[in-house]
Amino acid sequence: MKKGILLVNLGSPDSPNPKDVKRYLGEFLMDERVIDVPLWARNLLVKGIILNTRPKASAAAYQKIWWEEGSPLIVLSERLKDKVQNKVDFPVALAMRYGSMTIKNGLQELVDKGVDEVFLIPLYPQFAMATTETILVLAEEVRKQHFPDIKISDLPAFYNRPEYIEVLSNSIKRHLEGKDFDHLLFSYHGVPERHIRKSDITKSHCKIDGSCCKTPSSAHDFCYRHQCFEVTRLVAEKLNLEDGTYSTSFQSRLGFDPWLQPYTDRTIERLGKDGIKNMAIVTPAFVSDCLETLEEIAMEGQEIFHEIGGNEFTTVPCLNDDDAWVRVIADWINEWAIAETVLSE
Incomplete structure (x- = not known):
């Protein structure tokens, strides 16, 4: 063959x-x-x-x-x-x-x-x-x-494969070298909460209650929410990020049904109100830059941050090529x- x-x-x-x-x-x-x-x-x-x-x-x-x-x-x-x-x-x-x-x-x-x-x-x-x-x-x-x-x-x-985590972590480190930032936000594309429950092969594990994503389960093989939080955890560990200096959020919601939270736009606003003056943001749900990273994050996100009083807003490119x-x-x-x-x- x-x-x-x-x-x-x-x-x-x-x-x-x-x-x-x-x-x-x-x-x-x-x-x-x-x-x-x-x-x-x-x-x-x-x-x-x-x-x-x-x-x-x-x-x-x-x-x-x-x-x-x-x-x-x-x-x-x-x-x-x-x-x-x-x-x-x-x-x-x-x-x-x-x-x-x-x-x-x-x-x-x-x-x-x-x-x-x-x-x-x-x-x-x-x-x-x-x-x-x-x-x-x-x-x-x-x-x-x-x-x-x-x-x-x-x-x-491949969200948890060591070689992917390493190349993603090295990319973040390289693009933020010399940058003065107070907080690193991991922003993932959002999905409706019902998608998480529909993808649950156990039909009972995924409750989106703050603990299910941390409790070992075969459901995690197909749980988008768990896999996003796991990327954040593994990269933070690789980069030796201190607790409180990074967080996870979800962008691009549509309609009125509940989507995965916290929402990226509201998180950017909250961080600005909490006194974060220099923030960086990375979008690990994408491997190629696109509308959601170049316009929604790099333009709209920066505008929200500056309007709330923030100074430096640094976007980390996707892995691209x-x-x-x-x-x-x-x-x-x-x-x-x-x-x-x-x-x-």
Whole structure:
């Protein structure tokens, strides 16, 4: 069997034009693992309300961060793919869960090169219904419908793998070197609380009560909340951060249902009111900078902090195409290839 690699990230509109943004938001928000309500309710909410009100504002946000080469998320993901390709002996393709760079196209690119065994790498450190799960479900649907003769295996959530924690910690340390900051905020993308309970394979462990994420359980293999807090804990330990000098929050909530707390915008405001004058913020739910990091955090977050009286607001870039991160991915690919070869013998 010939092996190939498919890196998969979230996706992006084709342009910051409201028409393209509306098309992208429609695909994204109609995903039943993103807005997990009955189809009739999702249609009413997304097509009846959101797509008639939000695209213009979202397009304006994209216009603020759009690069000359295109969408930052796409450009950075392509750079990562190219660097990984230079480190491994297998064809590497890139796809997005949403938008025109489809998983089908990514698999087709590999199949056209003779690949019949694919290692799919969701570019999300933590497992979540709205990220990893929706990628894997769609990839299997596409495989069955269009590529029934290929085999797909995938990289599990890597939030606690020592090599990932090390490269993330070193990146934070490097970008904050010489910076005077009083507090480091770990901001993760938010999800509705019900997603945590739906992902609980034990059907009883995840109560979101302040203790369940610290109590050992098989539920943690698929618990986004636990995995976020665990990244914070492991990085803080690696960087020898003192208690009280760092915290965890969640950004990008939508609608009126309860989402994971504390919320990032309110946390930034609270820290400013508590006397924090110089803060740094890192976004470990993403490996590539995107709208949520470049606009929501670096622009909106900074504005909130300055309005409350804060001074320095330092954002740590995502890992993007950092050479050390590229080496980690290449090592994972080679480990997979060796294991698959042994299994087939």
